Amino acid sequence: MTVSSVGVLLAATLLAASLQTVAEEDAPYPAAAMQRSFEAKKQAGMDRLTQDEVQALCTRYTTATLPPAEAERVQKQSLSSVKPPADGQYLGDFKRGEKIAQTGTGLQSSDDPTKPNGGNCYACHQLAASELAYGTLGPSLQHYGKLRGQTPAALEAAWRKLYNSQADVPCSNMPRFGHQKILDEQQLKDLMALLFDPNSPVNQ
Amino acid sequence: MNTRFAARLLYTMLASGTLLLAGAVRADTSTQDAIAEYREMFGDDNPAELWQARGEALWHEARGPQKANLEACDLGLGPGVIAGAYAQLPRWFADTGQVQDLETRLVTCVTSLQGIPRDDFLKVKFGDGEKKSELEALTAYVVAASRGKPLTLPLKHPAEQAAFDLGKAVFRYRAGPHDFACATCHGEPGKRIRLQELPQLNTALGAREAYTHWPAYRISQGELRSMEWRLQDCFRQQRLPQLKFGSEVAIGLTMYLAKTAEGGVLAAPGIKR
Amino acid sequence: MSDPMRIRAVANGDKVEVKILMSHVMETGQRKDADGAVVPAHYIVKVVGTCNGREVLSADWGPSVSKNPYLSFRFKGGAKGDKVKITWTDTAGEQRSDEVSVG
Amino acid sequence: MSLARRTFLLRLGHTGLAALTLASGLLPRFARAEEARPAFMATAVADALKALGVGNPAKSDAISFKAPDIAENGAAVPVEVESTLPKTRSILLLVEKNPHVMSASFQFREGTDPYVATRVKVAESSVIHAVVTTDDGAFYTTRLVKVTLGGCGG
Numbered sequence: 001m002t003v004s005s006v007g008v009l010l011a012a013t014l015l016a017a018s019l020q021t022v023a024e025e026d027a028p029y030p031a032a033a034m035q036r037s038f039e040a041k042k043q044a045g046m047d048r049l050t051q052d053e054v055q056a057l058c059t060r061y062t063t064a065t066l067p068p069a070e071a072e073r074v075q076k077q078s079l080s081s082v083k084p085p086a087d088g089q090y091l092g093d094f095k096r097g098e099k100i101a102q103t104g105t106g107l108q109s110s111d112d113p114t115k116p117n118g119g120n121c122y123a124c125h126q127l128a129a130s131e132l133a134y135g136t137l138g139p140s141l142q143h144y145g146k147l148r149g150q151t152p153a154a155l156e157a158a159w160r161k162l163y164n165s166q167a168d169v170p171c172s173n174m175p176r177f178g179h180q181k182i183l184d185e186q187q188l189k190d191l192m193a194l195l196f197d198p199n200s201p202v203n204q
Numbered sequence: 205m206n207t208r209f210a211a212r213l214l215y216t217m218l219a220s221g222t223l224l225l226a227g228a229v230r231a232d233t234s235t236q237d238a239i240a241e242y243r244e245m246f247g248d249d250n251p252a253e254l255w256q257a258r259g260e261a262l263w264h265e266a267r268g269p270q271k272a273n274l275e276a277c278d279l280g281l282g283p284g285v286i287a288g289a290y291a292q293l294p295r296w297f298a299d300t301g302q303v304q305d306l307e308t309r310l311v312t313c314v315t316s317l318q319g320i321p322r323d324d325f326l327k328v329k330f331g332d333g334e335k336k337s338e339l340e341a342l343t344a345y346v347v348a349a350s351r352g353k354p355l356t357l358p359l360k361h362p363a364e365q366a367a368f369d370l371g372k373a374v375f376r377y378r379a380g381p382h383d384f385a386c387a388t389c390h391g392e393p394g395k396r397i398r399l400q401e402l403p404q405l406n407t408a409l410g411a412r413e414a415y416t417h418w419p420a421y422r423i424s425q426g427e428l429r430s431m432e433w434r435l436q437d438c439f440r441q442q443r444l445p446q447l448k449f450g451s452e453v454a455i456g457l458t459m460y461l462a463k464t465a466e467g468g469v470l471a472a473p474g475i476k477r
Numbered sequence: 478m479s480d481p482m483r484i485r486a487v488a489n490g491d492k493v494e495v496k497i498l499m500s501h502v503m504e505t506g507q508r509k510d511a512d513g514a515v516v517p518a519h520y521i522v523k524v525v526g527t528c529n530g531r532e533v534l535s536a537d538w539g540p541s542v543s544k545n546p547y548l549s550f551r552f553k554g555g556a557k558g559d560k561v562k563i564t565w566t567d568t569a570g571e572q573r574s575d576e577v578s579v580g
Numbered sequence: 581m582s583l584a585r586r587t588f589l590l591r592l593g594h595t596g597l598a599a600l601t602l603a604s605g606l607l608p609r610f611a612r613a614e615e616a617r618p619a620f621m622a623t624a625v626a627d628a629l630k631a632l633g634v635g636n637p638a639k640s641d642a643i644s645f646k647a648p649d650i651a652e653n654g655a656a657v658p659v660e661v662e663s664t665l666p667k668t669r670s671i672l673l674l675v676e677k678n679p680h681v682m683s684a685s686f687q688f689r690e691g692t693d694p695y696v697a698t699r700v701k702v703a704e705s706s707v708i709h710a711v712v713t714t715d716d717g718a719f720y721t722t723r724l725v726k727v728t729l730g731g732c733g734g
Contacts, residue, residue: 030373030453037451044445048380055378059385104732107381107443110511123397123732132235132650133728135397137389175382182381235650238726242648245658246699251545253483254500333502333516398730399652423653424730426502426544441732477652477730492693505701507679522617533692539620541675541683541701543656549697550686 044109054078058171071170078166081179082159090155090192097194098201100187101127107182117182119191124174127194128201138174145196146203158195162188239399243475252344252421252473255428259345262338268318277313279306279346290350291470294459296361303367305458307432308450310342329449330433333426340419343430347419350470355415357463364459367452371460374453375406380443386457400477405461412468415461420474428473431458482575486561493555493579495526497548497563505540521546523566528555528579530562555579620682625674625709628682629718632672637711640665640719645710647723651702654727659708660697667715668694677706702727 034049051059054074057066066074103118105111121127124137127144148154161168163178177183183191194200263274279289280297294305300312314325331337359365378385389397390405404410419430429437435454436447447454480500487494499521506518518540526534533552555561557579564574622628629637646660661671671694673683678701686696694712702708705727711720 030370030377033370033452033456034374034377034379037448037453038439038445039448041446044380044440044443046445048444051377051379055383058383059376059378062391102729104729108440109446110440120732122729132726133398133730135395135399137392137395137397137402173388175384180381180383238648238650239652242650242652242658245646245648245660246656249496249498249547249549251498251500251547254480254498254545257483258480258500332510333504334519397732399650399728400730423656426655503701505679531689533689534686535689536684536686536696537617537620538684539680539682541678541680543699543701547658547697547699551693551695552689553691553693 041109043107043111043113054166054171061171063169063171066171074166074170075168078164078170078176078179079160082163082167083178083185084156084159085185085189090159090189091150091196092186092189092191092193094190094193094197094200094202096187097190097192098128100183100191101194102131116184116187119177119183119187121191129204130201141195142202144202145198145200148196150196155192155196158192159188162191235399246475250421250473250475251426252348252419252428252475255341255344255421256348256473258336259341259343262342263345268314268320270317270319272317272319274313274317274342276317277310279309279313286346286349288350288353290347290472291353292356294364294367294455294462295357296363303361303363303455303459305431305450305455306343306346307339307430308455310339310346311450326449330429330436331427340428340430340433343419344428344473347470347472351472353470355412355462355466355468355470357459357466359463367456367459368463370452370456371458372406374457375460382443384442386438386442406464408464408467411461411465415465416468416470417472417474417476419472420476422476424477479571479573482563482565482573484561484563484575484577486555486559486577486579488555488557488579492551492553493528493559493561494551495549495561495563497546499546499548499563499565501544501546501565501567503540503542503544503546507540519568521565521567524548525564526550527562527564528552529559619685620680622681623679625676625681628674629672629711632685634672634711634713634718637718637720640712640721643710643712643719643721645708645721645723647708647725649724650726650728652728652730654702654704656699657702657708657725657727658697658699659710659723661695661710661712663694663712663714663719665694665712665714665716665719668712669715670713671696672709672711672713673698673700674709674711675700675702675706676709678703 031051035046038046038049040046057070057074061067061070100119101121104120104123105115106117122131122134124135126134126140126142129142164176165172165174166176175182178188194202197203266273276283279286280292280295281289290306293309294303296303297309304312311322311325314320315322325338328335328337329339331340359368375386378388386405389395389402390410393404393407393410395402403414405414418434419428421427422429432449432454435457439447482500483498485496501521502519503521504516504519506515508516510516520540521538521542524536524538525532534550536548559579560576561579562574562576564572566572619628619631622631642664644662647657651657659673661673663671668688670685670687672685674681675683683700684698688694702725705725707722707724709720709722711718
């Protein structure tokens, strides 16, 4: 067997492998079955089953398998949705922020729609050292502000992440809290304070 | 930079990194040990037994317009065979022409053998305190009769394969205001939500860990919960509308989880937080 | 109507070990249901255990004993075949007794 | 009686027994039961013990009290108490941070081990008291149980 034929074989194998990956990503698309299998309940209407472009892409791909061109598009489009705070002030009240981070309710059919939504940050992230019951789906955010300081770049980056995580990491698992209107501007500021305020439990 | 120096530097970095990591793991371990101690203290005294006993009584009691019991119910292994039946569900049933999970099959038996209307039987699908669910009691009874049996799902019928394929696709379907899919929380190994370990349900190991212990007594609710409840409640927390009982997606996801967990030995009903 | 208890009574040396699971909602009167209505209090207030009619344990409970209560205790002077009977009374005035033979 | 009234009366229980006694003519059966058991209406450990006629208990190492350091769920916290004190009459379980502190009391007859295992509700992280009454007075020990939030939080 010649060197070039080995090369061809190798390329063919690689191609086959990559095709296989794509084929697996393209499993039967469940949108129609989803519509048939659910019913609206209170605030959780059937419209919630309809995917936006990012959701559809991130159903098909993960951050690791998303083609680079698509990744760039998602990132750009998401970045354009990020609205900085109207008054230019990033930091609210860290005590309110802690409460938002601890609250897991909001937007479920079982939740009271007149109550403010929670951020449920502790479900996925370590924040204040005193809270033992933290999840590990996302990275630890302990000492977030202490490690970074309140530089404009750090503040902007955190705001962007909270507002629309897809602007940072396409197909991130983190909800788009600002873009999807899960949290309002004041709540996002309060979470920013939880992350950055030197007196916040996160930075002790 | 000479190689030896580089190697030493790398070694130092690794060592310090390892130390840091070890510290973090240690802090975590004490919490996890305490949680393990909490779980151990429940021992074998699982209130799920109360549901099993109620289910057993219901199974043998002549009820409904036809004053019949459920002893002729065919759960896939022939009329009246309960032992091991849950280990081979969901499956395709010729008499209904459908892939059915345990709960929808029990509905078939109750309606056809006892003549109880479906809606009457399903009035309390999921129990809540004084409102007790007959379905959950029967489920507990049948499931317990498969303890120690390995999950076996050959998917010989094309409809079974189709259910599996649908479930697999739904597992990754991101939607709703939070962009959640099943895979968001159950697609990676070794993760936790708050203090609860998240089984990676698209692997045999994770699916076995989870599936073999469901249905389960949920301490938080003081209720025995079925797989249909488990899936419906996951979608509630995903912020999606309500999953319909016995729907394509409910059966598909159950099939996907059961098949992925194939070979796992059933230990249900379990006891969960 | 209440469901039967699950009672295990096993002779172990000179002692009988009793383990009980009771089916009861143990509503505190502080919980709200899905529609926001307060679920009225309903819980076991008294538990009595006897062996062949002789009282071995009595307990007074408040609403903070867990739902579907678990109780375990041990006593001397029992043997295989003896009848262990457990009786509970709740806030609604309902009383339930179940009996097993010591195994 | 309306549910609202019933709730109102239950709430009253938190603020004082006097108010409850005044309204006793209107009380549902269970609340009348609690009127006869003032310890179960107490909101502080000392008050509950006083209502039971248990004088200042002394701290004791002769009580083995097993409870988890962390409860994954406060709805059921397994507890196990065993006394090696002579002539033990009863074991009491009190949860300091619960709306009503008194959880359960167990009275032992001649020949019954001074031992009990059960599961209690713990509303939030709290000290739990195991009080043992004997012919020679009352003794106690405590355990701190941290109650954690779990799962998806909703």
